[in-house]
Amino acid sequence: MRRLLRAWDQPRTGRIAAGLRRRAFPDDLSVLLAQIGVFSFVLVAISGVALMFFYDPSMEQVTYAGPYTPLTGVEMSRAFASTLDLSVGVRGGLLMRQVHHWSSLVMTAALMVYLLRLFFTGAFRRPRQWTWLLGVAALLLAMGGGLTGSALPDDLLSGSSMAVLDGVLAATPFVGGLASQVLFGGRTPGDVTAVFYPVHVVALPAALVIVFVAMAVLGLRRKPAQWAGRERPGTNLATFLVRSAGLFLIVSGVVVTMGAALTVNPVWRYGPADPASATAGSTPTWYLAFLDGALRLAPGWEFGWLGRTWSVAILLPLLVGTLFFAVLAAYPYLEQRVTRDRSEHQQLQRPREHPVRTGVGVAGIVFYGVLWAAAGANTIALVFHGSVEWLMYILQALVVLGPVIGFDVTRRICLGLQRAEREVLQHGRETGRIVRTPSGGYVEIHEPVRVAGPRNPAAQVGPAAQVGPGEREPAAITPPANHELSPLP
Structure with a gap:
């Protein structure tokens, strides 16, 4: 049986290898950004596996007696105690935590820039809608990994975040109570690591691997769109592998340097989670801060309907966040339906060539940026010695007017650039x-x-523009x- 399998497999393997050797691998900016995201995920996986040997995902309360003497005798969970010992008692443990955190941030940032590049160049149009959908899925999975991972240390910062999440879920009609019961057992903090830990270390990484493999397969079957008049022939397999290895070393070096020089999430300063306390000036991870900003900007209105009390401060952020990502994922099909363009596109577009799309993209960036700034409104007001109330009023106005102004200004700039080009072409x-x-x-x-x-x-x-006829x-x-x-x- 083994001989039959080997005889059947060898021709197939040989054909695949020969096909890869003959294939021209794309050399494109979108490929570069996707590779940065994938290589950052590899660093996340490597550092995460190393951390698993020292982390204890248990919410059982113990009295700390470890190497960090300022917290000796303090009641804390085993999850926080193991994280604290890993940070101050294990040689290289803090560096591994920092590398794990920074690589996840770099991965999310690379995926965001990757999607922005696809959007503003029109690289999501038919026949590449699935590339866009997979990119959005990868971004959402990366954000989910950041959310679940932030709860695992069980420090005061993560405990404050989980308290906010539990409050939002509990106030959500119909399904919120059940979700809160599943995640927190009906009380905060509950046994949140029992749910988040397997999701963080198994489910989300497996889903990301599937998405990245699907993106690679699509990239091999259908090369990226090219600029008109400047088509890149691509590189062979050997050159592509050498360049990829070099890029992986660069990404690894940058991330490790950031982990060694820039401290993030110092849990020993926060202390263990306490439902009665919260860290002053705390904000979520930067790519999740827009959700906290939406909660802060939503008005605290309530109304009764169907025998229930509905809170606008909870429903509006949930609705806005859901619609934002739904529109983001469905945008290729929405644009195709509005423009009635069902043809296949193999060339990229400059942002100025599609003013409406570029305006929509800038409006989305402004909307996201205002929500992101609102998450740190208290810190901004403290640094600039301003009033938090007035700053929130300004941000509430900007979250509505900012996208409209951004769309109109961007559209006018694109049209002006088009007119300037026509002038050059004509005269x-x-x-x-x-x-x-x-x-x-x-x-x-x-x-x-x-x-x-x-x-x-x-x-x-x-x-x-020449001199008139008959004139020298x-x-x-x-x-x-x-x-x-x-x-x-």
Whole structure:
């Protein structure tokens, strides 16, 4: 049986290897960003496996008697005690925690920039909608990993976050009570690690591996879209592997350096979780801060309906967050339906070539940024010696008006850039050479645009603005180096 399997497998393996050797691997910015995300995930997995040997996911209360003497005799969970011992008692343990944290941040940032690049260049259009959907899924899974991982140390900061999460779930109609019961057992903090730990170390990493493999398969079967007039032929397998190995070493070096030099989540300063206490000035992880900002900006209104009390402060952030990611995932299909464009696109678009899409993207960034800033409103007010109340009023106005203003300004800028390009294509490029006509007037000589490529996709030759028929070109006046004309007689 083994011989039959080996005989059947060898031809298939040989064909796959030969196909990979003949294939041209794409050399594109989107591929680079996706690789950074994947390599950061590899660092997350390696450091996470190392941390599993020292972490105890138990909420059982113990009296601390470890190497960190300031907390000796303090009641805490085994999860926090093991995290504290790992940070101060295990050689290299703190560095491993820092690498795990920073690599997750870099992975999420790389996925965000990857999606922004796909969006503003139109690389999500047919036939690449699945690439976009997989990218959004990877981003959501990375955010889920950050949320579940932040609860595992059971320090005061994570305990405050879990208290907020439990309050939001408990106030959500219909399903909130059941969700709170499952996660927290009906009380905070409950046994949250019993649910979050397997999700964090098994379910979410497995889902991310599946998503990344699917993205790689799609990338091999359908190469990324290219700029018009500048198609990149790609590289062979050997070159691609060497470049990928070099990029992995660069990402690893940067992340390890950040972990060694920049301390994040110092649990020994926070202490164990306490439902009666909260850390002053605390904010969630940066990519989840917009959810906290939405909670802060929502008005504290309530109304009765169907025999229930509905809180706008809870429902509005949930609705806004859900709609934001739903629209983000469905945007390729929404644009296809609005524009009625069902053709396949193999070329990228510059942002200025699609003003509405670019405006929508900037509006989304402004909306996300205002919510993100609202999460740190108290810190901003403290640093700039302002009023938190007035700052919240300003942010509440900006979260509504900011996206509208951002859309309109961006759309106008894109249209202005299009008009400027049409002027250059029609009349040529300014040369700075001024000539005098026989009638006594002065005109500037323009040269035709002859450069084709992504910066001039039309590749048209604009007519030069020449002197009128029958007139000769007198002596030209060359401007100085600063392009300012000398006084003319």
